[in-house]
Amino acid sequence: MNRERVDQMFDEIKKILDEEYHITGVSKETNFRKELGLSSFDFLNLICIFEERYGVELDEEKYIHIVTVGELCDYLETLVVKDAT
Amino acid sequence: MQMEKYLDTVIYDDFSAMLKGRYEESSRVTALRYFEKENIVDVTYSEMVERVAAVYEFLKKEGLGGKHIAILSENRYEYIIIYLAAVLDSVIVPLDREAEPSVINELFERFDVSAVFVTDKTAKKAGQASEIKKYNIDREFRDILKTEISVERFFEETKDTDKDRFAVLASTSGTDGRMKGVMLTQYNVITNIRGTLENNVLKSPTLSFLPMHHTYGFNPCILATLYNGTTLCINRDVKKLFRDIKAFDPFFFGxxxxxxxxxxxxxxxxxxxxxxxxxxxxxxxxxxxxxxxxxxxxxxxxxxxxxxGLxxxxxxxxxxxxxxxxxxxxxxxxxxxxxxxxxxxxxxxxxxxxxxxxxxxxxxxxxxxxxxxxxxxxxxxxxxxxxxxxxxxxxxxxxxxxxxxxxxxxxxxxxxxxxxxxxKKNLIITENGENIAPEYLEAKINSFDEVEESLVVSKRVNNVSIVCAKVYMGENGKQNVQRFKEDLKALNESLPSYMRIDDYEVMPEAFQKNSSKKIIRKLYL
CATH class of the missing domain: 3.40.50.12780 (ANL, N-terminal domain)
Structure with a gap:
């Protein structure tokens, strides 16, 4: 896993959370439901935004298990790398 | 009792009568509409009935008359065709495609399932049960539809279908966490969908996006539209919900x-x-x-x-x-x-x-x-x-x-x-309508070595309801927090996403109990 790319993903997630939900101050440990109060509908909306921006398709079997911002960064990084190769 | 004036509707008492009625009266009307990649596909009532007839005949030829036929699939038009074909002479068993493979296989056994319709996405989950016939919708449905039977013969064969026979085996959460099988008849279901049309006028089209294995997603939304002879639009992927709402412009959705x-x-x-x-x-x-x-x-x-139009x-x-x-x-x-x-x-x-x-x-x-x-x-x-x-x-x-x-x-x-x-019961009802038996999750948590006792509750945080486990891990519980977090993570990964435990709280002392040694739950809600 490329740390630099994971950090880039993290910056991107922070930007989208701010633009869409006016949420700031998140860390990689931040929990989408417990701390940010995103319902599963909101989370799905977030997934759609990523898919549109990166032209990738996130696997439902994978993203339904994502709980924290860091886990989403890691997963997106693997997808973007896979897509590039 | 206050008298209520209900709306008049056409009367069908079983699904054969409903299909015949719709075939005769709405044959050119679009019954089902959905996106196939970027294109909208329409299936008329006559085409829908012909496909139901073909699947009915296929099931018969496969020796599945009277047998229990499960379906483990994402939302798609084929789901509806299979349901309507199986309900006439077999027992349809809609299962949650998100359930763990062990749960699915346990249900296959307990619900006496003889065959299952899967898709490319769900086939793996049903993989363990080798003695059950499996049909992959993605790979085999086209061929199944080629099974020959005339619509006239189909109506003739099914016209005496027993409306009071057990025909649907739906699942519901039991308090012990195991799913219970709910036995419904065609008459149970068809009078119920008629009831929704007696309460409100349903104009065309309607949109379906709730999981089809839920009776709420299927009966009053999908079946009521087909009973009504109007157009049902199917959202196949919730991620495309807004696209589908705009494209289909529904009058109604559940x-x-x-x-x-x-x-x-x-x-x-x-x-x-x-x-x-x-x-x-x-x-x-x-x-x-x-x-x-x-x-x-x-x-x-x-x-x-x-x-x-909404x-x-x-x-x-x-x-x-x-x-x-x-x-x-x-x-x-x-x-x-x-x-x-x-x-x-x-x-x-x-x-x-x-x-x-x-x-x-x-x-x-x-x-x-x-x-x-x-x-x-x-x-x-x-x-x-x-x-x-x-x-x-x-x-x-x-x-x-x-x-x-x-x-x-x-x-x-x-x-x-x-x-x-x-x-009255302890069920946690989530905002997406799923029912969770806290006792089920508590039993799982209590099996962790470090946990002495636990209580699972729902709590509201930042406008969403989350599932929280309160755990007592003995007097030195704090030393075990790391281990508990690891066990909880592993448990969450094995659970369907709606059951996931979002938060935990370490209790400083054991839970208060009543005289029969049961935790007094209401003290901790």
Whole structure:
């Protein structure tokens, strides 16, 4: 896993959370439901935004298990790398 | 009892009669509409019936008449065809595709499943049961549809289908966490979908996006539309929900509170992004003022916000916050509350546009009798009430009282209007309508070596309800927190996403118990 790319993903997630939900101050440990109060509908909306921006398709079997911002960064990084190769 | 005047509808008492009626009267009307990649596909009523006939004949040739046929699939049109074919002479067993493979395989065995329809996405989950026939919809459905049978012969063969025979085996959460099989007949289901049409006029088209394995997602949304002879649009991927709402422009959809709240919040967010939030709110205030003097311009003002044709949304599965009913009303969309349980096929009551009583769970449907027990529990009797739980006579006995089904919900009625005030059972009902038995999760948590006892509750954080485990790990519990976190993570990964435990709390002392050594749950809610 490329740390630099994971950090880039993290910056991107922070930007989208701010633009869409006016949420700031998140860390990689931040929990989408417990701390940010995103319902599963909101989370799905977030997934759609990523898919549109990166032209990738996130696997439902994978993203339904994502709980924290860091886990989403890691997963997106693997997808973007896979897509590039 | 206050007399309620219900709407008249066509009468079909079994699915063969319904299919025949629709074949004769609506043959050229689009029954099913969905996206195939970027293209919209239409299936007329005559095409739909021909496909149901082919699948019916295929099942017969495969020796599956009278057998239990499971379906483990994402939402798609083939699901509906298979359901309608199997219900006539076999038993259809809709299963949750999100369930763990071990749960699915346990249900195959306990529900005596002989065959299962899977898809490329779900095939792996059903992989372990080698003695069960498997049909992959993605790979085999086209060929199955080639099975030859004339529609006339199909109607002839099915016209005497036994409407009172056990034909649907639906799943519901048991308090021990194991799913219970709810035995329904064609008559249970068909009178129930008719009931929804006797409460409200359903114009075309309607949109379906709730999981099809849920009776609420399937019966009042999908089957009621087909009974009605109007067009059902199918959303195959919730991620494409907004695209489908715009493209299909439905008059109606059934939803759960989480989606209704999400759609409204999305409207505000989109308006905010375009710096239109203030003008939208101003327009709502203006519209409200105009309505007070009898001028209703909501559809002209707000028609394009979601989609111009949308007028009606039914909220079911869980209670919806009252403020959202008002918010949608302001932009011209009526939200009706519905109330039901799988054991009741599922609808007991649904609000009527002509009498939408705020805070109620709706008007009790025709031919359904609801009475209130001495302890406030709502009891339901009618043609919609299940035959019983599959191979579980004890649970069936416990659930029934003098012909009435004991709902476990506390409430009251005013005339034919029903109000729900609480629950007798411990079930946690999530905002997307899923039921979670806390005892099931507690048993899993109690099996962790470091945990002495636990309690699973629902709590509200930042406007969402989350599932929280309260755990007592002995006097030196704090030393075990790391281990607990690891065990909890592993547990969450094995659970369906709606059951996930979002938070935990380490209790400083053991839970208080009653004289029979049971935790006094209400102290910790």
């Amino acid at each position: 939803a759960v509170p989480m989606v209704i709240e999400g759609i409204y919040d999305n409207i505000l967010r989109e308006a905010g992004k375009q710096n239109k939030e203030r003008s939208l709110k101003r327009l709502i205030r203006l519209s409200n003022a105009l309505r007070k003097v009898g001028i209703d311009l909501r559809h002209r003002f707000f028609g394009s916000i979601i989609t111009p 007028r009606l949304v039914v909220s079911g599965g869980a209670p919806l916050r009252r403020e959202y009913v008002d918010k949608f009303d302001e932009i011209g969309i009526t939200i009706l509350n519905g109330y039901g349980l799988t054991e009741c096929s599922p609808t007991v009551a649904v609000s009527r546009t002509i009498n939408n009583v705020p805070g109620s769970a709706g008007t009790i449907m025709k031919n359904i009798d609801v009475k209130v027990a001495e302890d406030g529990e709502l009891l339901v009797r009618g043609p919609n009430v299940m035959l019983g739980y599959y191979k579980d006579e004890e649970a069936t006995r416990d659930a029934m009282e003098d012909g009435y089904f004991k709902t476990g919900d506390i409430g009251y009625t005013l005339g034919r209007i029903i109000f729900i005030t609480g629950r």
